Amino acid sequence: MSGKTAIRLGLIGCGTVGRGVVALLANRPDCQITHIAVRSPEKHRDFMAEELPQATVCQDPMAVATHPDVDVLVEVAGGVDTAEGWMTAALKAGKPVVTANKDCMATHGHTLRACAEQHNVPLLYEAAVAAGIPLVAPLKTSLAANRITRLAGILNGTCNYMLTRMAQEGWGYSHALEQAQAKGFAEADPTNDVGGKDTAYKLSILTRLAFGQSVSVDDMLLEGITTITDTDMQLADEFGFAIKLLGIAQSAGEALDVPNLDVRVHPVLLAKTHPLASVANEFNALWVQGHAVGELMFYGRGAGELPTASGVCGDVLSVVAAMQGGALSHTAFADPALSNTPMALLPVNDIASRYYIRLVTQDTPGVVGTIGTICGNAGLSLESVIQQGVTNDGHANIVLMTQMHMEGQCQQALEAFNACETIESVACMLRVLD
Ligand SMILES: NC(=O)c1ccc[n+]([C@@H]2O[C@H](COP(=O)([O-])OP(=O)(O)OC[C@H]3O[C@@H](n4cnc5c(N)ncnc54)[C@H](OP(=O)(O)O)[C@@H]3O)[C@@H](O)[C@H]2O)c1
Structure with missing residues (x-):
């Protein structure tokens, strides 16, 4: 590493995840956190005084995102539209961005990716999915x-x-x-x-x-x-x-x-x-x-200070290595393009599953027959019907397990159960993953 200038990192957020990032990157020769934005800069944070005595701390994330002395932006503050603004500003200024922000990536990922591509800089977000569990990189590369x-x-x-x-x-x-x-x-x-x-x-x-x-x-x-x-x-x-x-x-x-x-x-x-x-x-x-x-x-x-920081810092260090090797480009880190074959979202009523349905019923004769009739009308075949005791107030839990059917048929039966006088409530419906 000798002879290479340390890459300067700007950090937005120094809460749970930011603290972990500071701990994992402290004293590295290849990169150092030089600028930090937090909501309350006046708050004393021991770890920052110990690990980052030289860092500039401010209240303005945009100033960190666009600061000429920041080479890479690390966004670990959270928020949706505000975070998009900071990250967009950094990408437009030609700075790689690393984020742990799932809310923002799920909402604005499309525009952020486009901006990263346009400005030929990486946008990395491994920790945004399952924090310390590598999922983004394996899906992008190893399983391609x-x-x-x-x-x-x-x-x-x-x-x-x-x-x-x-x-x-x-x-x-x-x-x-x-x-x-x-x-x-x-x-x-x-x-x-x-x-x-x-x-x-x-x-x-x-x-x-x-x-x-x-x-x-x-x-x-x-x-x-x-x-x-x-x-x-x-x-x-x-x-x-x-x-x-x-x-x-x-x-x-x-x-x-x-x-x-x-x-x-x-x-x-x-x-x-x-x-x-x-x-x-x-x-x-x-x-x-x-x-x-x-x-x-x-x-x-999939959460926590150091596991999440592990995901963030893995991204940071891969960008740092590329910058120091002189090979930084958007392409090397880019997500696969959207498929040329668009898929339609399966309508909810067409989901096929077995269903667990728990009904709270009155304990009256004939209720099981009524349930059977409703299921028959909806075309639902049952694997089992179990009555679970009778409560002090005269109610019974009746649990149905259906065979594999379309969700639409299940919903039709649930509607009829809800309208039936001897059935107090549909207490729970769960799909089975087969
Ligand atoms: N915690 C986890 O386990 C985890 C796991 C995966 C992903 N993430 C993601 O990581 C991000 C951070 O989570 P966290 O748990 O570390 O949150 P946190 O503990 O609440 O910390 C947020 C940090 O951001 C700062 N901040 C928030 N809004 C700001 C603003 N407008 N201007 C300046 N600074 C601001 C706060 O400043 P102050 O300290 O002054 O209040 C704080 O330092 C989120 O996107 C979250 O979804 C978290």
Whole structure:
């Protein structure tokens, strides 16, 4: 490294991830953090005083993004439109950008990529998908010869921690959420975690890489884990399943000569023998099926200070090496182009699955017959019907497992259950991943 000038890094954000980036890059001869923007520059941060005594700290991210003494921008602040503005300014100024920002990449990735290409500089975002688990680079390079047919991922550590604990300890949903927050896994406002949107952002990025298709989170079937109860966890366990929140993207045949892509986020019943079923607590995993490589699974920590910084710094160091080798270009780091064969998003009603349906009913004679009639009218064949005891207030849980059917048929039955007087509620409907 001797004789080469250290590459100067500008850092926007010095919170959880930024702190990890500072720790991993401290005292390197090839690069150094020279400029930092934070919201509260007056706040004393021991680690910054110790590791970066020479760095200039300010409150203005745009000043860091465009500063003539910054060679590479590292964006670890978060936000959507503001972050897009900072990153665009840096790219336009000819600076490579590294980010961990999934919300921004899923929303504005298209324009940011175009800007990076136009200005011939790299835009890297490994940590934006699963933090410390390398997924972007393997999908871009190592698996490039494959036609990916299916991927399914546990992409949100908060949800996976909650579902694991509900299954293992019998915790209710609210207690599981409190514990996830106490452990620092869940955000103060956990809506995007438990509602599935965080998983959808990551799935949108993965779908582009694996299938060459641009799918907005607004167009996906999106369901979170807020309706899952300890009762469903116990029943799933008895039937030989785990309940996991998955992001799924898969080829789904053709309709009117156009290939279909099935992209969705929702909790699933997963056979305990599936490799994803054993991914516990805050861990993340992506299971991928390629036509040449077969099945693969990537597993590790999808959040946290050092795991996320590991992903960010891997990108930073690859850019630094290219700059010092005099070989920096957009092309060497570019994402694969969008596919020439656009795929249509599979309509929700055409999803094929087996379904787990839990009904809370009145404990009256004939209710099972009524359920059978409704299923018959919707064309749903049942694999099993199980009545789970009677509660003190005279209600019964009746659990149906259907055979493989179209979602439209399931929804037709759910509508009829909701309209039926002897059925108090459809307490839960889950799709099975076969
Ligand atoms: N945490 C994880 O495990 C993880 C995993 C994967 C990806 N990410 C992504 O990494 C990014 C950062 O996450 P984080 O957990 O490190 O967040 P964080 O702990 O809240 O830190 C955010 C940092 O950005 C600064 N900041 C925010 N808005 C700013 C603004 N308008 N101007 C200047 N500075 C601003 C904050 O300044 P102050 O310190 O002064 O408030 C803080 O230092 C997000 O995009 C997140 O989605 C995080």
